[in-house]
Amino acid sequence: STEFKVEMIRKDFPLLTTTVHGKPLVYLDNAATSQKPWDVIKAIENYYAHQNSNIHRGVHYLSQLATEAYEESRKKVAQFINTAHNHEVIFTKGTTDGINLVASSFGRKFIHSGDIIMISTMEHHSNIVPWQLLSEYSGASLSVIPINEKGELLLDQFKSMLNKKVKLVCIAYVSNTLGTVNPVKKIIEISHQYNIPVLIDAAQAIQHLPIDVQELDCDFLVFSGHKMYGPTGIGVLYGKEKWLEDMPPYQGGGDMIKTVSFDKTTYNELPFKFEAGTPNIEAGICLANAIAYIKNIGFDQIHRHEHELLEYATDELLKIAGLKIIGTAAHKASVISFIVDNIHPYDIGLILDKLGIAVRTGHHCTQPLMDFYGIAGTVRASFAFYNTKEEVDQLVSGVKKAVRMLS
Numbered sequence: 158s159t160e161f162k163v164e165m166i167r168k169d170f171p172l173l174t175t176t177v178h179g180k181p182l183v184y185l186d187n188a189a190t191s192q193k194p195w196d197v198i199k200a201i202e203n204y205y206a207h208q209n210s211n212i213h214r215g216v217h218y219l220s221q222l223a224t225e226a227y228e229e230s231r232k233k234v235a236q237f238i239n240t241a242h243n244h245e246v247i248f249t250k251g252t253t254d255g256i257n258l259v260a261s262s263f264g265r266k267f268i269h270s271g272d273i274i275m276i277s278t279m280e281h282h283s284n285i286v287p288w289q290l291l292s293e294y295s296g297a298s299l300s301v302i303p304i305n306e307k308g309e310l311l312l313d314q315f316k317s318m319l320n321k322k323v324k325l326v327c328i329a330y331v332s333n334t335l336g337t338v339n340p341v342k343k344i345i346e347i348s349h350q351y352n353i354p355v356l357i358d359a360a361q362a363i364q365h366l367p368i369d370v371q372e373l374d375c376d377f378l379v380f381s382g383h384k385m386y387g388p389t390g391i392g393v394l395y396g397k398e399k400w401l402e403d404m405p406p407y408q409g410g411g412d413m414i415k416t417v418s419f420d421k422t423t424y425n426e427l428p429f430k431f432e433a434g435t436p437n438i439e440a441g442i443c444l445a446n447a448i449a450y451i452k453n454i455g456f457d458q459i460h461r462h463e464h465e466l467l468e469y470a471t472d473e474l475l476k477i478a479g480l481k482i483i484g485t486a487a488h489k490a491s492v493i494s495f496i497v498d499n500i501h502p503y504d505i506g507l508i509l510d511k512l513g514i515a516v517r518t519g520h521h522c523t524q525p526l527m528d529f530y531g532i533a534g535t536v537r538a539s540f541a542f543y544n545t546k547e548e549v550d551q552l553v554s555g556v557k558k559a560v561r562m563l564s
C-alpha cells in the first residue's frame with residue numbers, strides 16, 4: 158500500500174466536495190453509511206454499460222460475463238475475511254438480511270421451546286428483533302449480556318449466564334452507538350467451551366479492522382456493503398460450511414433449486430441454496446471494487462488515521478462545558494456519541510446541518526442501550542479514513558455554536 162495522504166484520498170470520493178446549505182460538506186455520518194470512491198461508482202456504470210445480464214442461467218456470452226464477475230467478487234470477499242471455502246460466502250441484501258436468514262433458517266432447525274438466544278445490551282435493533290420474532294414462534298427466550306457505564310461487556314457475568322440451554326450467542330463486533338470494540342475472540346472461545354455457536358454482527362467492524370473468520374473461529378459473521386465504501390443493497394453472511402450444509406433454505410425460488418416437481422424439490426448446493434431469485438448483481442460485483450480500495454490503503458493506515466481523529470475529537474469535544482461522551486470503553490472504533498446538558502440531540506443536529514456538518518442524532522437503532530443510560534438519544538459523529546482534523550475542528554466549533562444558541 159502507498160503512503161497515506163488524506164487530501165489525495167478525498168479526491169477519490171466525489172461527494173466529499175459537495176456543498177450543503179452553501180457550506181462545504183463535513184460528512185461525519187459514516188456509521189450510517191459511507192461515501193463511495195470513483196472506483197466503485199465507475200464499476201457500477203461499467204456493469205450497466207457493458208455487462209448487464211442475469212446470472213447463473215444464461216448460455217449466452219453476457220450472462221457468462223456477469224456470472225463470472227459475480228463469482229469473482231465472491232472469491233474476493235472470501236479472501237478478504239479469509240474463509241476456508243468460497244461457498245461459505247452467502248450474498249444477502251445487508252447485515253439485517255443476513256441476521257434474519259440465520260434467525261429463520263438456523264432457528265427453524267436448531268432453536269426449540271425453552272432454548273435461550275444470548276445477545277448484549279448494546280445490540281442494534283437488527284440483532285434484537287429477529288431473535289424476538291424467533292422466540293415468539295419457537296418458545297425460546299432471550300438473555301442479555303450486561304455492560305458497565307463505559308459501555309463494555311461484563312465478561313464474568315457472561316460466563317455465569319452460559320448453560321446447556323443457550324443455543325446461540327449473537328454479538329456486535331463494534332457498537333454503532335458507543336464505538337466499543339468487543340472482545341469477540343474471547344467470547345467465541347468461551348462460548349465454544351459450551352459448544353455454543355456464535356454470530357458476529359460485523360456491520361461496524363468490517364470497515365475499520367482486518368477480519369479473519371478462521372482466526373476468530375466465529376460460526377456466522379454478517380456485514381453490509383454500503384458501510385464499507387461499497388454499494389447499497391448487498392451484504393454478506395459468512396457461515397461455517399458445517400452449519401450452512403445443515404440449515405434449511407431461507408427463501409424458495411429460482412437459483413436455489415436443483416430440481417423442482419410438484420411432488421418434491423431438491424435444493425442447490427452452497428452458496429446458491431441460500432440465494433433465491435435474481436440478486437443485486439451490480440452491487441455484488443462492485444463490492445469487490447470496494448474491497449480492493451480498502452486493501453490498497455490497508456488497515457494499518459486506516460487504523461492509525463481514524464484513531465488520531467478519534468483521540469483528537471474526544472479531547473476537543475470534552476473541552477466543551479456540559480458535554481458528556483456516551484461510550485468510553487478502553488478499546489473503541491472511530492465513533493463518538495455525546496450529549497450536552499439538557500439540550501435535545503436533534504436540535505444540535507439541526508444546527509450542525511445548517512453548517513454543512515452531517516451527524517446522526519437519536520437512538521441509533523439501539524433503544525435498549527439508550528434505556529440503560531437513561532437517555533432518549535445522542536449526537537453521533539462517526540469518522541472514516543477520509544475525514545480530517547480540520548473537519549473535527551469544524552464539528553467542535555459547530556457544537557459550541559449550537560450550545561450557545563440553545564442554552
Ligand code: PMP
Pocket residue numbers: 188189251252253254281283284329331332333358360361381522
Ligand atoms: N448492526 C449494526 C451494528 C449496525 O450498525 C447496522 C447499521 N446501522 C446494522 C446492524 C444494520 O445494517 P443494515 O441496515 O445495513 O442491514
